[in-house]
Amino acid sequence: MAVFGTRIFLSLEKFDDIPVTLVSLRTSSASSSSPKLTPFPSWAMNKWKDCNKIQAAKGLDVDSVGRLWVLDNGSDSCSSKLWTIDLANNDQTKLIIQFPFQKLKHDLVLDETPNGTFAYISLWGEQHIVVFNLERNQSWTLDTPGIKVFSIALSPIKDQEPRKLYLGVSTTPTNCTSCIKGGNFPGKRQADESTNYALIGSVALFLVLSCIISLWITLRIRKTRNSNEKRNAGAEEMEIPTLPSPVSPELVDEEIENDLYGVVTAPPPRS
Known part of the structure; x- marks a missing residue:
C-alpha cells in the first residue's frame, strides 16, 4: 500500500478471478457509500500475459517527487520489472528496469540519499536482497547469510543519523525459483x-x-501404594511368650525326693 495526496494505492494478489493487481481509491468523496477500487493507472496497463504491461504488482512506494514505484512480479512468460508512475504528471508510466532473473519478489522500499535513489527489494525466502540504483540504472544482490527475507522496511529519517534497513524473516522455506505459475x-x-x-x-x-x-x-504408583497398604494391614504383631524363671538343680532334686517320700517341707519361720 502507498498513499499520495487523496489517493491510496493497493497491490492485489493475482488469481484467476482478479483481473487487475494494481488499484487506487480516493479518500475524499461527497458520497457516503464505500469507495470503489479503480484499476491503476488503467485497465489497459493491467493486461494479463502482455509483457509490456503490469502483470502482478507487489511492493509499492512513493518518492519525494511524487513517483509511485511499482514492483512487478511478472508471470510465467514475463520477467519481473520495476515501474514508475508520475502521480504529479498525469500518471505517466515508465518502465525503469527489467530484471534478468525470474524469482518471486515481495516487497520494496526506497532510500533517497545524496549519492542517489536506491530501491531495496526482498525476494521471498531467499538469503539475499536486490539493490537497484536509479541514477546508474544498475541492480545487484546483497547477501543476508542465514536470513531468509520476507518483508523489508527502512527506519524514518532523523537529522544526520543513517537509516537502518529492517528485514522480516520468512518462516517457511520456499523454493522461489519454481513457486510462481501464472501468479497463482x-x-x-x-x-x-x-x-x-x-x-x-x-x-x-x-x-x-x-x-x-x-x-x-x-x-504403577497406585498399584505399588495399594500393595504396601495391604501388607501393612495384614501384618500381625507376634507376642513373645514368657519363659519360666530358671530353677537351680538342687531345688529340683529336693522337690523330687519330697514327692517320692511324702515329706512335706514346712515353710520357713517368720522372723
Whole structure:
C-alpha cells in the first residue's frame, strides 16, 4: 500500500478471478457509500500475459517527487520489472528496469540519499536482497547469510543519523525459483499446507504418547501404594511368650525326693 495526496494505492494478489493487481481509491468523496477500487493507472496497463504491461504488482512506494514505484512480479512468460508512475504528471508510466532473473519478489522500499535513489527489494525466502540504483540504472544482490527475507522496511529519517534497513524473516522455506505459475503461487500453498499437516501430526503424536506414559506411571504408583497398604494391614504383631524363671538343680532334686517320700517341707519361720 502507498498513499499520495487523496489517493491510496493497493497491490492485489493475482488469481484467476482478479483481473487487475494494481488499484487506487480516493479518500475524499461527497458520497457516503464505500469507495470503489479503480484499476491503476488503467485497465489497459493491467493486461494479463502482455509483457509490456503490469502483470502482478507487489511492493509499492512513493518518492519525494511524487513517483509511485511499482514492483512487478511478472508471470510465467514475463520477467519481473520495476515501474514508475508520475502521480504529479498525469500518471505517466515508465518502465525503469527489467530484471534478468525470474524469482518471486515481495516487497520494496526506497532510500533517497545524496549519492542517489536506491530501491531495496526482498525476494521471498531467499538469503539475499536486490539493490537497484536509479541514477546508474544498475541492480545487484546483497547477501543476508542465514536470513531468509520476507518483508523489508527502512527506519524514518532523523537529522544526520543513517537509516537502518529492517528485514522480516520468512518462516517457511520456499523454493522461489519454481513457486510462481501464472501468479497463482500453487507451489507455495502446497508447501505451506504440507508443512502445517506434518506439524499438526507431530504435535498430536507427542500429546498421545505423553498421555499414555503419564497414565502408565500413575497406575504403577497406585498399584505399588495399594500393595504396601495391604501388607501393612495384614501384618500381625507376634507376642513373645514368657519363659519360666530358671530353677537351680538342687531345688529340683529336693522337690523330687519330697514327692517320692511324702515329706512335706514346712515353710520357713517368720522372723
